[in-house]
Amino acid sequence: SKYHGYPCYNFRCKRGKTCKLDADNKPRCACQEPAECPASTNTFDNVCGTDNRTYDTSCHLFATKCNLDGTKTGHRLHLDYSGPCKLIPPCLENELSQFPLRMRDWLKNVLLQLYELDSMSPGYLTPKQRFKVKKIFENERRLYPGNHTVQLLAQDFEKNYNMYIYPVHWQFAQLDQHPSDRVLTHSELAPLRVPLVPMEHCTSHFFQKCDADKDKQVSFKEWTSCFGIKNDDMDPNLLF
Missing domain, CATH: 3.30.60.30 (Wheat Germ Agglutinin (Isolectin 2); domain 1)
Structure with a gap:
């Protein structure tokens, strides 16, 4: 055929x-x-x-x-x-509050990795994305990747809050593709959620909680507030 x-x-x-x-x-x-x-x-x-x-x-x-x-x-x-079905332990409240800390740090590190790859062979980031990530990359105050405690991640989010705004927007834009309408459906969330669940047992619970109005979708506003981004820093222009 x-x-x-x-x-x-x-x-x-x-x-x-x-x-x-x-x-x-x-x-x-x-x-x-x-x-x-x-x-x-x-x-x-x-x-x-x-x-x-x-x-x-x-x-x-x-x-x-x-x-x-x-x-x-x-x-x-x-x-x-x-992977095969396995027993996913229940997500406790204190674990749920730690999840966005690790997730934000991971998103930031993914972007920094893409920036380094893009420096060697362009094509991983658009010029606009590169410009945004360059600011984070060149900031001497940034927390380097490592197995950090929850306390340190929380402190860093307070101290270097501005470094996390773009990675949270970037990940939303990466997922919001079919169609690009500023709302994430179950299937649009899947590329992020599906590989994460076996490693991070709070993943599904976290995204359910993000859906504040329970319409089975995560809007741009719900996504950013879920990751602790202030309303004033929600910027649709960062999605392009």
Whole structure:
């Protein structure tokens, strides 16, 4: 089915669906059967669904979800995290308050890494992003990456608050792509959330709490306030 001229060639379908020809030989998207998915090669391919069931691959999960379309079970089924399902310990209140401290520090360090890579071979950051990160990179007061205590991270956020404003905006913009409407849906949050959950057990709880109005989406305002950014420092211009 990879030939030019074949109606399904380059015909895109969303996850869980595949291109099939109808009676008139016209391409259309139809639910994939889980059995049609390529088998996993190792446990790294496994994913855990929100139904607490381990799926062989994400293809198997999305195909299952598609075939349950229109049902409550299908509506509730999402990709929860990478790897086989395991016991995720409950997130305690004090742990929940520590999560944004580590997350902000990590976002800042990711951007600084991209800045260093971009200095060696341009293309990792846009000129505007580079200009913003350069200010953080050249600031002598910045906290260098390391296994820091929660107390130190909290102190640094107070002392160097301005260094964290841009990384929080940058991550929101990275996720807000389908469509770019200043609101993060469950699937837009997935690239950040899914790999994090097995390492940071408060991840899901944190993003649920960010959704202050409980509309199943995280708005730009909810996101920034969740990370401790003041209302006056919320700047849509930083998203581009």
